[in-house]
Amino acid sequence: EWVDHFREVEKKKNYMSGSAYRCYDPYNMQARYFLSEERNHDAGSYEDRFPDINKVIDVIRDRVTVVGLVEYYPASICMF
Numbered sequence: 001e002w003v004d005h006f007r008e009v010e011k012k013k014n015y016m017s018g019s020a021y022r023c024y025d026p027y028n029m030q031a032r033y034f035l036s037e038e039r040n041h042d043a044g045s046y047e048d049r050f051p052d053i054n055k056v057i058d059v060i061r062d063r064v065t066v067v068g069l070v071e072y073y074p075a076s077i078c079m080f
Contacts, residue, residue, distance in 0.1 A: 025049070034059045 006027065025043045031051045032043060043049040 031056045034063075 006025075027043065027049045028051060031053070032048065034056045035051050
């Protein structure tokens with residue numbers, strides 16, 4: 001049901017208020033979070049689902065000091 005919902009949104013290229021599945025849109029969520037001030041779970045519009053990757057990279061370079069991998073969490077937490 002969840003996958004079908006977003007497949008239909010993508011086919012129609014129609015993303016309006018309420019298109020997020022129960023207020024959640026996983027499409028490019030991490031990239032959207034880097035550029036968003038509100039940290040919403042939905043994209044807001046169809047175009048917002050495709051953030052500018054160059055802007056995302058700039059934000060990561062400017063703001064992120066540590067990137068950890070789930071598989072190496074115990075090792076990466078020792079850095080602090």
